[in-house]
Amino acid sequence: MEADIITQLILPLSLFIIMFGMGLATKVADFTRVFKEPKAVSIGIVCQMLVLPLLACVVILIFGLTAELAVGVIILALCPGGVTSNMLSYLSRGDVALSISLTALVSIITPFTIPIVTSVAMVYFMEESTQFSIPLLKTIVQLMVITVLPVALGMLVHKKFPVFSNKAQKPVKVFSIVFLFLIIAALMAKNWSDMSGFFVQTGFASLTLNVLSIVVGFLIAKFMRLEKAQAISISIEVGIQNGTLALVVAGTLIGNAIMTIPAVTYSLLMFVVGGVFGWLVNLNSTQKALSMERRKRES
Numbered sequence: 001m002e003a004d005i006i007t008q009l010i011l012p013l014s015l016f017i018i019m020f021g022m023g024l025a026t027k028v029a030d031f032t033r034v035f036k037e038p039k040a041v042s043i044g045i046v047c048q049m050l051v052l053p054l055l056a057c058v059v060i061l062i063f064g065l066t067a068e069l070a071v072g073v074i075i076l077a078l079c080p081g082g083v084t085s086n087m088l089s090y091l092s093r094g095d096v097a098l099s100i101s102l103t104a105l106v107s108i109i110t111p112f113t114i115p116i117v118t119s120v121a122m123v124y125f126m127e128e129s130t131q132f133s134i135p136l137l138k139t140i141v142q143l144m145v146i147t148v149l150p151v152a153l154g155m156l157v158h159k160k161f162p163v164f165s166n167k168a169q170k171p172v173k174v175f176s177i178v179f180l181f182l183i184i185a186a187l188m189a190k191n192w193s194d195m196s197g198f199f200v201q202t203g204f205a206s207l208t209l210n211v212l213s214i215v216v217g218f219l220i221a222k223f224m225r226l227e228k229a230q231a232i233s234i235s236i237e238v239g240i241q242n243g244t245l246a247l248v249v250a251g252t253l254i255g256n257a258i259m260t261i262p263a264v265t266y267s268l269l270m271f272v273v274g275g276v277f278g279w280l281v282n283l284n285s286t287q288k289a290l291s292m293e294r295r296k297r298e299s
Contacts, residue, residue: 008252010183011183011244011247011248011251011252012146012248012252014179014180014183014244015146015147015244015245015248016146016149016150017150017172017175018082018083018172018175018176018179018242018244019107019146019147019148019150019151019154020150020151020153020154020172021083021154021168021169021172021173021175021176022082022083022086022103022104022107022150022151022154023150023151023152023153023154023155023156023157023158024154024155024157024158024165024168024169024172025083025086025100025154025158025165025169026100026104026151026154026155026158027155027158028155030097030100030101030104030105031101031104031105031108033097033098033101034101034105037098039224039226040095040098040221040226040230040234041098041101041102041105043220043221043224043226043234044098044102044221044233044234044237044238045102045105045106047216047217047220047221047234047237047238048080048081048102048106048237048238049106049109049113051213051216051217051220051238052077052213052217052238053074053077053078053117055077055209055212055213055216056073056074056076056077056209057074058212059073059205059208059209059212060073060074060205062205062208063201063204063205063208065201065202065205066258067125067126067127068125068126068256068258068259069201069202069205069258069259069261069262070121070125071118071121071122071125071126071250071256071259072202072246072250072256072258072259072260072261072262072263073202073205073206073209073262074117074118074121075114075118075121075246075249075250075259075262075263076241076243076246076262076263076266077209077241078110078113078114078117078118079110079114079241079242079243079245079246079249080102080103080106080107080109080110080237080241080242080245081099081102081103081106081236081237081240081241081242082103082107082176082240082241082242082244082245083103083172083173083176084176084177084180084240084242084270084271085099085103085236085237085240086099086100086103087173087177088236088240088274088275088278089232089233089236089237091275091278092232092236092274092277092278092281092282093229093232093278093282094229094230094232094233094236095227095229095230095232095233096233098229098230098233098234099233099236099237102233102234102237103237104151106237107147107148107151107242108148108151110143110147110245111140111143111144111147111148112140114139114143114249115134115136115139115140115143116136118134118249118254119134119136122134134253134254139249139253142253143249143253146248147245176244179244180243180244180267183244183247184243184247184264184267184268187247187251187257187260187264188264199261199264199265202261202262202265203265203269205262205265206262206265206266206269207269207273209266210239210266210269210270210273211273213235213238213239214235214236214238214239214273214274214277215235216238217234217235217236217237217238217239218231218232218234218235218277218281220234221234221235228281232278232281235277236274236277236278239270239273239274239277240270240274241263241266241267241270243263243264243266243267243270246260246262246263246266246267247260247263247264250263
């Protein structure tokens with residue numbers, strides 16, 4: 001992807017704003033919850049940081065993705081959740097506090113893991129046949145600046161100006177979702193002639209990874225005997241990725257248009273899959289509530 005205003009300015013700036021908004025809704029307690037709920041937090045981090053990348057490798061092998069698309073899938077799998085996962089956890093009756101804690105903790109870790117694992121993935125999948133590279137130290141610093149720094153600033157604003165922080169949280173969440181769709185639309189329009197074929201190829205791979213990650217995350221949480229609300233949040237954290245961050249890493253820091261395609265297809269599909277999951281996992285509860293309401297009316 002050629003350097004342009006979208007990849008070099010708008011994407012990093014929008015990610016900074018999104019992460020700042022996440023900081024507005026984050027408290028110190030969200031980072032220390034690991035000491036209060038070590039089991040749930042630990043399982044969530046393991047699922048997010050280890051299980052999801054392994055599932056990504058399985059999907060890459062199943063669909064035989066090309067080298068650059070494979071690296072794009074790995075980048076996506078290394079990203080944390082974000083405000084979208086927190087919102088879906090709330091709508092799906094999950095443990096929102098756990099969701100926020102997992103997002104916050106993983107967001108602090110990923111500026112280090114994304115450059116390292118992506119560098120290894122590029123060597124493995126692309127070997128010496130590519131001009132693209134990812135300088136580790138520079139990339140770590142860049143990711144810290146556009147992810148960790150805005151979260152810290154948002155937390156500071158929340159502490160100093162709580163009224164403003166509470167009012168700003170909702171608009172920033174709306175901005176996060178709307179702007180992600182606008183960026184995706186702009187990237188697709190600009191590079192449609194080159195991306196359309198890959199879009200078709202990665203669509204099924206993205207859908208498979210999304211469904212697998214949510215289902216496996218939920219099953220692992222239930223197998224470990226976590227509460228239903230905690231299992232819901234963990235599955236959503238594993239299945240709902242920060243697509244904007246994946247686009248920044250692939251499109252801005254690496255500068256490869258093909259690597260952004262998995263993030264584009266996944267970001268479009270995850271809202272549908274996440275919404276269906278939230279509906280299905282609460283279907284029984286909804287039916288019980290409707291049944292009780294019906295009995296009250298009849299009596």
